[in-house]
Amino acid sequence: MNVRWTLAMLALAVPVAMVACSAENEAENQSSETDPGTSLLTTTTRPSPTARxxxxxxxxxxxxxxxxxxxxxxxxxxxxxxxxxxxxxxxxxxxxxxxxxxxxxxxxxxxxxxxxxxxxxxxxxxxxxxxxxxxxxxxxxxxxxxxxxxxxxxxxxxxxxxxxxxxxxxxxxxxxxxxxxxxxxxxxxxxxxxxxxxxxxxxxxxxxxxxxxxxxxxxxxxxxxxxxxxxxxxIGASPQPFADSINIAPQVREAEIRLSHTWDEEAFVFEGADEPTSLTLAGGSEPFLTVLDTFGEMIYPAADEEPEITADGRVFTFDTGGFGPVYAYVTDFSVDATIVVTSDQAFSHVIDNDDARLLRIGSTTEGSFGIPGDYDWFAIELNAGEAITVDVDSLSDVELLIDTAENESIPLAEDFDSGGGLFDTNPEVEFTADQAGVYVIVIYEAFAEAPAGYVLTVE
CATH class of the missing domain: 2.40.10.120 (Thrombin, subunit H)
Structure with missing residues (x-):
């Protein structure tokens, strides 16, 4: 207990008053003070402090x-x-x-x-x-x-x-x-x-x-x-503004990434630049770029923006207006795509420790959307006819889907807010595998906001 705080509260709660006491009252007060079973707090009504x-x-x-x-x-x-x-x-x-x-x-x-x-x-x-x-x-x-x-x-x-x-x-x-x-x-x-x-x-x-x-x-x-x-x-506090699930690699101008399925993505952090930033993606089938600002608002692409196709790859140009950091996401609709990322501005690769974890029925997993627009994905192996219920609990508005790694169209199952939770926005999906294989569970924040933690349960 903070003694100074307690004394300050008592000073506020007890008004100072000058009263005349008879000898009889003084005797009663002395008797009360010497009686361990009697407390001033139990015999005096204290008014609540004012708003001021x-x-x-x-x-x-x-x-x-x-x-x-x-x-x-x-x-x-x-x-x-x-x-x-x-x-x-x-x-x-x-x-x-x-x-x-x-x-x-x-x-x-x-x-x-x-x-x-x-x-x-x-x-x-x-x-x-x-x-x-x-x-x-x-x-x-x-x-x-x-x-x-x-x-x-x-x-x-x-x-x-x-x-x-x-x-x-x-x-x-x-x-x-x-x-x-x-x-x-x-x-x-x-x-x-x-x-x-x-x-x-x-x-x-x-x-x-x-x-x-x-x-x-x-x-x-x-x-x-x-x-x-x-x-x-x-415990062990040290400067770390990002969630534990995110690691930011040192700045480079070139990096090679591998996207294992159609829902996979890799992210890069750019500091704000006064001039437009050029980024080239080489490899994959048709790699694409999305750039978000700190608040999850899309910087690239605008409605009429398309990459330039060159001998070196697909070239994307975006303008941060000097504001940063911004977050560039690379995706591809092919399976097992290797892509080389180069840019005229230095960038840092975001290592997402939540991605690619293997789940089992009965498991509970904690994770985080560590940067705006973060998608987290998990793998689970199911037998034909095996049924699962996947639930995500979070203060944020999380969306959930289940799919195969190769699917390029509508997910096999998805949900936005049928699972309850504090704000009644938790997603929950009941899913039955129609064939044996590895399935992908993907979750993301509906408004691309960060940071946001969650607990994912598979039953």
Whole structure:
């Protein structure tokens, strides 16, 4: 327990009053003080702190977070670490933090991310300010009054944190984790992700970051889940902005890749260039290129863009406008294609550790969409007539399909959102093999967003 935090809470909760006491009352008070079975806390009604008092207590520990492509909120913990949402900082490896009094921290490292819970661990930072204690349990119920403190839609260099008030609409259980997300009607907007959800007594009970339904309900990860995740992230923490499932190779200008089936793909990271980038694909049957920006928006191809066919291969030209990183995906509709990739700009090959894993019936696999547009694929061997059910659980909107390695048309089975989950968007497919062989299970994020973790189960 953080002693300074406890004393601060007591100072807010107990009003100072001067009262006249008779000798009889003084005697009664002395008797109560010497009786170990009597507590002042059980005999005195303490009014809840006001919204202003809660703001004054918590807001100094909530930071404005900024990268070159995004802004958000972050919470300083009582041991110097800083917690925010993974989607706020990704894919940067450092951020700028500013607190309400103007205290500024540049180049704060992104140590680790948990893309399954959408959490990021930053720091640690050196500061004299009080941090938020990470509690192992909380007491929260429907209709409790709550406050959300953060930095929505801020554009100033040194902004002031905002506070909104609402009610706990319900606790929404995510069965895969056993945690109850706190759904509230506190107003949430872009930039408030990573902010502090505060109970009426001033206790920080969650980290905001998600919205539920078009009604705009805020979903906050409960602080006990944050505590557990941070404990895991702190162990062996080292700067690593990408998910563990992704490795980024050193920069080169030429690479050879092998695509084993029609759903296979290889990705490359390009930093933003002021001039158009040229990329040549040699080999395969008809290799193709797709380029996405950090937000999953397509840069190439546009409606009328086609590669130039040359003696060296198919030449693709795309323009990042100086913005980066961007993610180039190479695909081919042939089986077992070897392709040589060359470019006039340096690039890094993305090694996806999730791809090509062999699954078995009864297995559960954790993975991650580590970059925008990432497709993860798995292989499973089935006998003729053998039936399986494949389910994917994620905070993101995941799509799922099952196919053969050689199929170039409509998948044998696919699903988008019939499997339930926290947002009722998990995919689930029931599939029966019509012949013995190896089948491919492919999953991807519907809006090409990253990072996003998932759990895949085959039964």
């Amino acid at each position: 008092e809660i703001y004054d207590l918590v807001a100094p520990s909530v930071a404005f977070l900024e990268t070159d492509v995004s802004t958000g909120s972050a919470v300083l913990t009582d041991d110097g670490w800083v917690v925010t949402n993974a989607h706020v900082v990704w894919p940067r490896d450092s951020v700028r933090l500013v607190f309400a009094d103007g205290e500024e921290h540049e180049d704060v490292p992104v140590q680790r991310i948990d893309d399954y819970l959408d959490l990021a661990l930053l720091g640690p930072i050196e500061s004299e300010r009080r941090g938020i204690p990470l509690l192992e349990s909380i007491d929260v119920a429907t209709a409790d009054e709550v406050y959300l403190i953060g930095y929505p839609a801020e554009s100033e260099d040194f902004p002031t944190p905002s506070i909104t008030r609402g009610l706990v609409a319900r606790l929404r259980r995510w069965e895969a984790t056993g945690f109850d997300f706190i759904q509230s009607d506190t107003a949430i907007a872009g930039g408030q992700s990573g902010g502090a959800l505060v109970a009426a007594d001033g206790t920080v009970i969650g980290i905001s970051g998600l919205t539920f339904s078009d009604a705009g309900f805020a979903l906050s990860l409960p602080i006990d889940a944050v505590t557990e995740a941070v404990a895991d992230l702190v």
